[in-house]
Amino acid sequence: MKDYIVRATAADAQIRAFAAVTTGLTEEARTRHETSPVATAALGRLLTGGVLMGSMMKNPEDVLTLQIKCGGPIGGLTVTADAMGHVKGYVNHPEVMLPPKNGKLDVGGALGQGILNVIKDMGLKEPYSGQTILQTGEIAEDLTYYFAASEQVPSSVGLGVLMNRDNTVRCAGGFIVQVMPFVEERVLRQLEENIGAMRSVTDMLDGGHSPEEMLSGVLSGMEVEITDTMPAGFACNCSEGRIEKALISIGKSEIEDMIRDGKPIEVKCHFCNTAYTFSVEKLGQILEKQNAVLG
The missing domain is CATH 3.55.30.10 (Hsp33 domain)
Structure with a gap:
């Protein structure tokens, strides 16, 4: 059924x-x-x-x-x-x-x-x-x-x-x-x-x-x-774009720390447990977006 x-x-x-x-x-x-x-x-x-x-x-x-x-x-x-x-x-x-x-x-x-x-x-x-x-x-x-x-x-x-x-x-x-x-x-x-x-x-x-x-x-x-x-x-409406926005919101210094670690990070959605992986290169792009937002 x-x-x-x-x-x-x-x-x-x-x-x-x-x-x-x-x-x-x-x-x-x-x-x-x-x-x-x-x-x-x-x-x-x-x-x-x-x-x-x-x-x-x-x-x-x-x-x-x-x-x-x-x-x-x-x-x-x-x-x-x-x-x-x-x-x-x-x-x-x-x-x-x-x-x-x-x-x-x-x-x-x-x-x-x-x-x-x-x-x-x-x-x-x-x-x-x-x-x-x-x-x-x-x-x-x-x-x-x-x-x-x-x-x-x-x-x-x-x-x-x-x-x-x-x-x-x-x-x-x-x-x-x-x-x-x-x-x-x-x-x-x-x-x-x-x-x-x-x-x-x-x-x-x-x-x-x-x-x-x-x-x-x-x-x-x-x-x-x-x-x-x-x-x-x-049904969950999470996406890589939504997770990326969440990463942008955590702060510049935290993203810079992640980049300095030199390893990709994995972020999981609480609701559906889907894992999203962000490479160091991708984290750098997110940091650039954050800098653009902050002016």
Whole structure:
């Protein structure tokens, strides 16, 4: 099943819902960053939450950033997504290993205590920024709390990553369901019953459920309208030109030191781990550009 996102409404638009399968993009992130199983689970959940929240934005140029700063051994995570189904991200310590907890990967233990920052850059003078304290470190519950506390939107978030024995990603995905201010009590009760009776996201995905089928379960007994589907994928907009601009910005003396070392340098993109190599000759050209900028 290829990665994609489904957007839907239910109960005469009293509920809006989003679901996705993200197995491919989570596996790509695992491969690029060489993440341990628990780091893969944490990053996959945040990537899934990010791509779902990104799909809520209206304009192609809108950018969402989810950043977790935490005291656990994973050190923190950052994910960036747009409104077109593109997402990228990384963990500070991809090698972290922890014993299982209750037979499952201990994502909460890897994160520990911390904060979740949500930044939405929608082309306004200042980006929107919201911050909440991590509730469990399991990410889905933390996003549920963020929606209620920062955006005052009652929501239910389900996220899951299941690993194979060889530590590749078996399946990944999730859903976000939100109720509108005018929701009727009977609709809310039905939704709560459905969520309480649902299997886990990984159980559903491993059983072959599509995003549409996940939503039909969480929205059982309601009239559901699928409004849109779109592909999802891991995508990074880094380039040699962008890295070169970053090098220009670090300062003349630092570049001169690199040139004096007489060795090429390698710079890696945080988000996708792509390596860019700059020869001594290229560093000299960058220094010339910097001198031209400085006049």
